[in-house]
Amino acid sequence: MRKGGARELSEKGINAKKADDFDDWYTQVILKSELADYSPVSGCLVFRPLAYSIWEQIQQATDSMFKAAGIRNVYFPLLIPERLLRKEQQHVEGFAPEVAWVTETGETKLDERLAIRPTSETIMYESFSKWIRSWRDLPLRLNQWNNVLRWEFKHPTPFLRSREFLWNEGHTVFATREEAEAERDQILGIYKEITEDYLALPGVIGKKTESEKFAGAVASYSIEHLMPDGKAIQGPDFHLDGQNFARAFEISYLDREGKRQFAWQNTFAITTREIGVMVATHSDDRGLVIPPKVAPVQVVIVPIFDVKSRIEVVDAASKLRERLSQIARVHLDDRDYYTPGWKFNEWEMKGIPLRIELGPRDILSKRVVFVRRDSMKKWDVQSDRVEEEVLSTLKDIQQSLYSKAKAFLENNTHAAEDLTELKDVISRMKGFALVHWCESPECEKKIKEETGAKITNMPLNQPEEPGKCVICGRETGTIAYVARSY
Amino acid sequence: MRKGGARELSEKGINAKKADDFDDWYTQVILKSELADYSPVSGCLVFRPLAYSIWEQIQQATDSMFKAAGIRNVYFPLLIPERLLRKEQQHVEGFAPEVAWVTETGETKLDERLAIRPTSETIMYESFSKWIRSWRDLPLRLNQWNNVLRWEFKHPTPFLRSREFLWNEGHTVFATREEAEAERDQILGIYKEITEDYLALPGVIGKKTESEKFAGAVASYSIEHLMPDGKAIQGPDFHLDGQNFARAFEISYLDREGKRQFAWQNTFAITTREIGVMVATHSDDRGLVIPPKVAPVQVVIVPIFDVKSRIEVVDAASKLRERLSQIARVHLDDRDYYTPGWKFNEWEMKGIPLRIELGPRDILSKRVVFVRRDSMKKWDVQSDRVEEEVLSTLKDIQQSLYSKAKAFLENNTHAAEDLTELKDVISRMKGFALVHWCESPECEKKIKEETGAKITNMPLNQPEEPGKCVICGRETGTIAYVARSY
Numbered sequence: 001m002r003k004g005g006a007r008e009l010s011e012k013g014i015n016a017k018k019a020d021d022f023d024d025w026y027t028q029v030i031l032k033s034e035l036a037d038y039s040p041v042s043g044c045l046v047f048r049p050l051a052y053s054i055w056e057q058i059q060q061a062t063d064s065m066f067k068a069a070g071i072r073n074v075y076f077p078l079l080i081p082e083r084l085l086r087k088e089q090q091h092v093e094g095f096a097p098e099v100a101w102v103t104e105t106g107e108t109k110l111d112e113r114l115a116i117r118p119t120s121e122t123i124m125y126e127s128f129s130k131w132i133r134s135w136r137d138l139p140l141r142l143n144q145w146n147n148v149l150r151w152e153f154k155h156p157t158p159f160l161r162s163r164e165f166l167w168n169e170g171h172t173v174f175a176t177r178e179e180a181e182a183e184r185d186q187i188l189g190i191y192k193e194i195t196e197d198y199l200a201l202p203g204v205i206g207k208k209t210e211s212e213k214f215a216g217a218v219a220s221y222s223i224e225h226l227m228p229d230g231k232a233i234q235g236p237d238f239h240l241d242g243q244n245f246a247r248a249f250e251i252s253y254l255d256r257e258g259k260r261q262f263a264w265q266n267t268f269a270i271t272t273r274e275i276g277v278m279v280a281t282h283s284d285d286r287g288l289v290i291p292p293k294v295a296p297v298q299v300v301i302v303p304i305f306d307v308k309s310r311i312e313v314v315d316a317a318s319k320l321r322e323r324l325s326q327i328a329r330v331h332l333d334d335r336d337y338y339t340p341g342w343k344f345n346e347w348e349m350k351g352i353p354l355r356i357e358l359g360p361r362d363i364l365s366k367r368v369v370f371v372r373r374d375s376m377k378k379w380d381v382q383s384d385r386v387e388e389e390v391l392s393t394l395k396d397i398q399q400s401l402y403s404k405a406k407a408f409l410e411n412n413t414h415a416a417e418d419l420t421e422l423k424d425v426i427s428r429m430k431g432f433a434l435v436h437w438c439e440s441p442e443c444e445k446k447i448k449e450e451t452g453a454k455i456t457n458m459p460l461n462q463p464e465e466p467g468k469c470v471i472c473g474r475e476t477g478t479i480a481y482v483a484r485s486y
Numbered sequence: 487m488r489k490g491g492a493r494e495l496s497e498k499g500i501n502a503k504k505a506d507d508f509d510d511w512y513t514q515v516i517l518k519s520e521l522a523d524y525s526p527v528s529g530c531l532v533f534r535p536l537a538y539s540i541w542e543q544i545q546q547a548t549d550s551m552f553k554a555a556g557i558r559n560v561y562f563p564l565l566i567p568e569r570l571l572r573k574e575q576q577h578v579e580g581f582a583p584e585v586a587w588v589t590e591t592g593e594t595k596l597d598e599r600l601a602i603r604p605t606s607e608t609i610m611y612e613s614f615s616k617w618i619r620s621w622r623d624l625p626l627r628l629n630q631w632n633n634v635l636r637w638e639f640k641h642p643t644p645f646l647r648s649r650e651f652l653w654n655e656g657h658t659v660f661a662t663r664e665e666a667e668a669e670r671d672q673i674l675g676i677y678k679e680i681t682e683d684y685l686a687l688p689g690v691i692g693k694k695t696e697s698e699k700f701a702g703a704v705a706s707y708s709i710e711h712l713m714p715d716g717k718a719i720q721g722p723d724f725h726l727d728g729q730n731f732a733r734a735f736e737i738s739y740l741d742r743e744g745k746r747q748f749a750w751q752n753t754f755a756i757t758t759r760e761i762g763v764m765v766a767t768h769s770d771d772r773g774l775v776i777p778p779k780v781a782p783v784q785v786v787i788v789p790i791f792d793v794k795s796r797i798e799v800v801d802a803a804s805k806l807r808e809r810l811s812q813i814a815r816v817h818l819d820d821r822d823y824y825t826p827g828w829k830f831n832e833w834e835m836k837g838i839p840l841r842i843e844l845g846p847r848d849i850l851s852k853r854v855v856f857v858r859r860d861s862m863k864k865w866d867v868q869s870d871r872v873e874e875e876v877l878s879t880l881k882d883i884q885q886s887l888y889s890k891a892k893a894f895l896e897n898n899t900h901a902a903e904d905l906t907e908l909k910d911v912i913s914r915m916k917g918f919a920l921v922h923w924c925e926s927p928e929c930e931k932k933i934k935e936e937t938g939a940k941i942t943n944m945p946l947n948q949p950e951e952p953g954k955c956v957i958c959g960r961e962t963g964t965i966a967y968v969a970r971s972y
Contacts, residue, residue: 037613040570041600044563046613049628052559073538077530077650078564078602078633079586084526097592100565102602104587105637114527116564116588116602127523127532136823142535147564147633151591164563337622 012345017285022229026280030158033288033349035279043156043163047272050288050350051159053296054275055166059145061198061293062168062270065190071141071170076123078146079114084122088248091121094215098150116149121216121267124171125249132173132263134254139179141172159276160233160486167271173251173263177242180264184221184238187268191223191236194270199278200291200401201225202409203235204432204481206457209444214267218242224456224481225277226409230430232456232483233277236270281408282374282401288351289374291401292394297331299324299390300352304340304359316363320356320386327387328394348373353397354390372397416482419450422470426451426484433482438469446471453484498831503771508715512766516644519774519835521765529642529649533758536774536836537645539782540761541652545631547684547779548654548756551676557627557656562609564632565600570608574734577607580701584636602635607702607753610657611735618659618749620740625665627658645762646719646972653757659737659749663728666750670707670724673754677709677722680756685764686777686887687711688895689721690918690967692943695930700753704728710942710967711763712895716916718942718969719763722756767894768860768887774837775860777887778880783817785810785876786838790826790845802849806842806872814876834859839883840876858883902968905936908956912937912970919968924955932957939970 014032016024030036037046047055063073079102086092095118102114117123124142132140149164156162170187174180188205195201203223213220217239224232246252246262255261282289292298301321305313314334321332331352333343340357347355357369366383374397381389412431416422425433437443437455447470448454458480466477500518502510516522523532533541549559565588572578581604588600603609610628618626635650642648656673660666674691681687689709699706703725710718732738732748741747768775778784787807791799800820807818817838819829826843833841843855852869860883867875898917902908911919923929923941933956934940944966952963 037616039563039609040567040612041563041565044565046563047561049558049560052561052630055561056559072535073542074535075533075538075541075633075652077525077527077532078635079527079530079650081526099592100588100600101590102586103589104599106583106585106639113590114586123525126526130523136821144538147561149564153592164565166561335622 012349014285014287014349018228018283022280025285027158029279029283029287033351035275035288036158038158041163043152043161045158045162045164047166050296051272051275054278054290054294055272057294057296058194058198058270058274059168062190062194063145065193066143066168066170069141069186069190071143071172074142074144075146076117076120076127076144078117080117080120080123082113082115084126085115087122088216088245090244091216095119095150098152100149100151117146118148118150119267120144120146120148120169121171121245122249125245125251125265128171128173128263129249129251132251132253135175135256138173138175138253138263141170141183143168143170157276157486159273159279162272165272167269170266170268172266173246174265175253175255175261175263177264180240180242180266183266184240187238187266188221188223188236191238191268191270195223195225195235195274196402198291198293199274200293200398200405201235201274201277201281202402202406204409204413204457204459206459206481208237208457209439209455209480211441211444212455212457214239216241216244217267218244221460222457224483224485225281226412226431226483227277227280227486228408230412230483231485232432232481233273233486234456235274235277236268238268239266241265241267281405283351286376287349289401290351290353292353292398295351295353296329297352298328298394299330299354299356300347301330301332301356301358302340302343302347303332303334304357309360310336312363313358313360317358320358320368323387324390328390344371354393356386356390374400413481416470417468418470418473422447422453422482423451426453426482431483432456435470435480435482436467436476437478437480438472438474438476439478440469440472443469443471447482451482451484453482455480456483456485457481498835500771500773500835504714504769508766511771513644515765515769515773519837521761521774522644524644527649529638529647531644531648531650533652536782537758537761540764540776540780541758543780543782544680544684544756544760545654548676548680549631551679552629552654552656555627555672555676557629557658560610560628560630561632562603562606562613562630564603566603566606566609568599568601570612571601573608574702574731576730577702581605581636584638586635586637603632604634604636605753606630606632606634606655607657607731608735611731611737611751614657614659614749615735615737618737618739621661621742624659624661624739624749627656627669629654629656643762643972645759645765648758651758653755656752656754658752659732660751661739661741661747661749663750666726666728666752669752670726673724673752674707674709674722677724677754677756681709681711681721681760682888684777684779685760686779686884686891687721687760687763687767688888688892690895690899690943690945692945692967694723694943695925695941695966697927697930698941698943700725702727702730703753704730707946708943710969710971711767712898712917712969713763713766713972714894716898716969717971718918718967719759719972720942721760721763722754724754725752727751727753767891769837772862773835775887776837776839778839778884781837781839782815783838784814784880785816785840785842786829786833787816787818787842787844788826788829788833789818789820790843795846796822798849799844799846803844806844806854809873810876813873814880830857840879842872842876860886899967902956903954904956904959908933908939908968909937912939912968917969918942919956921956921966921968922953922962923964923966924958924960924962925964926955926958929955929957933968937968937970939968941966942969942971943967 208220303317789803
């Protein structure tokens with residue numbers, strides 16, 4: 001049996017503290033847990049099995065909720081002819097600076113440049129315009145899970161800011177504005193459930209300002225998370241496109257009276273960025289902490305044996321795995337060329353929620369040892385109570401991670417009445433400031449200039465009583481979240 | 487209630503015969519069933535919900551078999567720097583003529599061209615070389631489900647020859663040649679199960695010739711299907727890469743004795759081409775026929791009602807749907823603006839395996855009407871026997887489609903002893919010729935020149951008795967399949 005020496009463990013371990021050097025810590029967690037790796041193309045990430053399996057959990061949960069809502073999956077081409085991308089003015093202005101262009105194939109120069117999709121409105125809506133003829137063809141609620149590319153020049157950060165990322169892009173078409181608007185709460189509700197109940201990530205839900213909305217949309221809505229460094233980051237979003245694209249792409253239908261009408265459209269997305277927010281929020285100086293609901297392995301069994309007891313212990317551990325595989329995603333680490341200590345470190349680094357240790361003495365006394373990853377609490381469990389204890393522990397870890405993150409969000413959200421208070425919240429206290437805002441672009445700009453923070457979004461539930469704009473002091477009924485942001 | 491007029495139905499119907507004009511028929515089936523659509527980029531297809539949901543069935547079934555075999559999913563970047571693509575000589579020669587190149591991003595010219603992946607060996611193996619250090623890191627068995635682009639200039643055909651397609655690409659690394667070679671039968675076994683048991687597509691499994699093998703591989707294996715027009719088409723494949731890429735990318739490990747060794751690699755894939763083969767094989771002049779195991783909807787319930795009976799019939803149909811949803815993927819078509827006749831046509835066009843009709847008289851007599859899509863057979867079923875009959879009918883359709891396709895393959899495979907017989911099989915009888923071949927490139931070339939057909943592959947089970955090469959007459963122990971091919 002091979003000893004995991006102290007030197008190797010320290011190389012494998014994380015040597016930055018989350019509290020002291022967040023950026024270095026974040027990068028080390030991702031690389032050393034083997035969640036992801038850099039690639040030869042700057043800003044494009046390699047999703048190793050651990051990251052990809054978390055994405056599969058997110059995707060499957062979201063996808064089944066979409067399907068239950070009547071949304072169907074499609075796949076549209078990766079490449080978009082330049083003339084299509086240019087059809088909606090605001091849209092192309094928003095995306096053209098970040099487009100990767102295909103100009104040659106084989107030895108041949110193309111007549112027209114082809115964009116790698118930064119998003120698929122323009123190529124999808126060309127087809128929608130052909131497919132939709134009558135009110136009977138509506139609603140059309142489609143979605144695709146794919147890769148998109150946005151060649152940003154800001155400093156790339158794994159998951160949080162990547163040039164290529166994976167996402168869902170929902171694209172729906174309705175006959176009426178009312179139906180289109182009614183979809184908003186359904187989709188934001190799905191994203192809320194995924195972020196809160198699966199990823200254990202709280203967030204503030206609200207409407208983006210005019211200057212921050214999606215290129216081509218009438219109104220954008222987002223879930224904004226708060227990162228441990230006190231900066232906000234945009235999570236899943238939903239856009240009411242009104243009839244903007246419908247007019248540009250001639251998506252119209254004959255209504256029941258035989259009159260031609262333009263359709264109403266929405267788009268929405270959740271991306272692999274959520275993996276980065278999840279890592280940053282829950283993990284610690286030992287490495288990753290993955291919420292049980294999205295963990296590819298929820299329980300790892302580490303048998304503790306020597307040459308003499310190997311067969312007996314691995315046999316008991318296999319039986320335990322068999323039992324537990326009925327109720328959880330379980331892995332038995334029976335490699336005999338690593339010590340138990342080495343394995344403990346590895347699975348802690350990889351963030352597996354629950355470890356069960358099992359040795360010869362445990363078999364005699366009909367018990368096993370539980371160690372939960374989030375709190376590192378260790379306790380004995382009687383063998384006949386293992387299933388029950390696994391289920392309740394996984395549930396408790398899930399809830400506990402969420403509660404901790406929720407408390408962090410609440411403790412780092414402060415009302416600010418004027419610019420002095422706002423500056424204090426943003427610079428000294430960090431996190432979200434909740435302010436009244438008169439909705440003028442001037443005051444929004446001034447917030448940015450004076451604090452380096454921006455309005456992330458405006459809560460869906462606005463207060464009944466008016467207040468005074470944090471900048472100009474005018475009376476306003478609107479409150480907004482302000483934060484430095486990624 | 488709206489009448490589906492004769493004019494509209496005939497526009498919607500297929501006006502080419504599979505037996506007379508296969509190409510026209512194939513295109514009409516795909517477009518009119520709303521399986522897929524053309525896109526503004528030539529050779530790139532839009533997968534509409536019906537096609538994509540079939541792909542999801544294929545993907546999920548394959549993926550769960552991969553996972554059970556211990557293969558894990560990853561995601562590598564879409565873009566590959568040119569210098570990486572050029573690392574393995576044969577590989578780049580095979581793919582460079584078909585590569586789509588990104589040369590500009592936003593307003594900036596790139597210093598180095600980036601290839602859109604035609605396949606991911608070169609970008610994945612750059613990482614493998616970093617990740618693999620010791621025998622403990624092996625085997626490494628990874629897979630990704632993604633989109634790839636090959637800018638072919640041959641005539642594109644939906645699904646069968648597309649510039650962009652979806653696939654799995656499995657990439658595995660082993661310590662020894664024996665382990666690598668042992669993976670072949672496991673993976674080909676999975677692909678055989680998917681093609682035969684899910685898609686109801688028989689095929690001949692065998693080894694590709696030297697001239698037809700994958701660019702960079704040591705040996706390639708394929709499942710070759712026979713299309714209704716008598717031409718062969720390559721299905722899923724598996725490649726033994728030996729140590730070719732391992733040497734080019736320095737993928738090596740320290741063995742148990744501390745000696746550095748190059749690793750052994752394999753790759754394998756199944757693509758969205760299978761959807762095209764499935765369409766071509768099973769469908770008929772009414773439209774699509776989808777095997778139940780990959781059909782997104784297996785049973786469609788069409789209630790037959792007038793204004794008076796509507797509530798009662800739809801209520802009974804809903805209850806039936808509820809019952810059947812426990813055992814099958816079922817859809818209730820209760821739209822009241824189409825006639826039953828219109829709906830029958832639509833679901834026949836879309837290839838849904840089983841239709842259940844239910845009207846007021848059926849409710850009284852406690853029965854429903856079954857119509858199976860493959861044979862169009864129609865019969866009554868007692869209400870209390872519906873579950874049992876649905877299950878046995880779906881099973882029977884699945885088996886019957888496979889048996890029919892298998893009989894077609896067998897009836898169109900003929901031994902040929904010499905060039906005259908070979909020409910007769912290829913030109914007059916169509917389908918596969920089974921020939922002895924001396925394995926010389928000269929005789930392979932001559933087969934192509936003289937018949938327009940090529941050696942598709944050599945069966946894994948070779949005969950015990952030798953025979954004479956179909957071209958040169960030399961004695962040889964090798965038999966091979968010859969066919970015109972896509």
